[in-house]
Amino acid sequence: METNNPTIGTLITLAEGGDEASAEKLFTLLYRELHRLAKRQLARQGDVSVSPTTLIHEAYLDMAGQEGQTFPDRGRFMAYAAKVMRGLIIDHVRNRLAVKRGGAFELTSLTSNVGGAINDDKELAQISQALDELAQLDSSLSQIVDLKFFCGFSFNEIAAMLGVSERTAQRKWEKARIYLHRSLRSDLPL
């Protein structure tokens, strides 16, 4: 039988303990909230872009305000919300690819090296897939990429959120980049 409206704090604790159903519920809940906030911001601001960083901050304030003292600490919440934000971004990218290709969407290996800029929709989706693999090996590395690359937080902010030194956050970022590069460009000579 399903639990009635578990709190975000409960869901995060259960998800951290490996409960798949709670992890899924948490993802859906945060996904809806971030999407709702994005729409609300756009309605207010007209044609101005909404920043993922602002949205995550706003989601935290809104949800923490509703839940009160049982709400998890900011760092744990941000780490989950950043992963959900990636999901939202990738869904958007997949929809766009589906529109371009008449509905067909397939992840394949890269055939060219595009240097530092990641502008291609397909490459973004590949990064997300490689990040899911990395999360299985070391979730603290994938968290940094979600927060920095997908949400635009600085090392300083990330370090404060996760309770680590800035140097540690940077080292984890460097490691994650190596892993992702190997995953994305495995068919190319170094």
Place this chain on the structure above:
Amino acid sequence: MSKLSPDEWRKVSPYLDEALEIVPEERGAWLLSLTNKDARLASLVQALLDEQQKLKQESFLERSPRHAWERNLLTENVASPFHAEPRQKR
């Protein structure tokens, strides 16, 4: 360049942590010491460190993807959760 298997990553990961904490000038001696213990592992760590320097120079993943959406949105009429719908042309 090959993708690292989960086992390879788990094995190399603590050495990468250690190497990234050492200033580049002192890495040579550290790697030499590792080579004496496990030459194959040292060679992989060296390759990954070289790759890391290259990625740093390339600014790999330094640019947030939303810059791409902003540009694309000017030409595409696809709904984004982060942007207002482009105005329909009649």
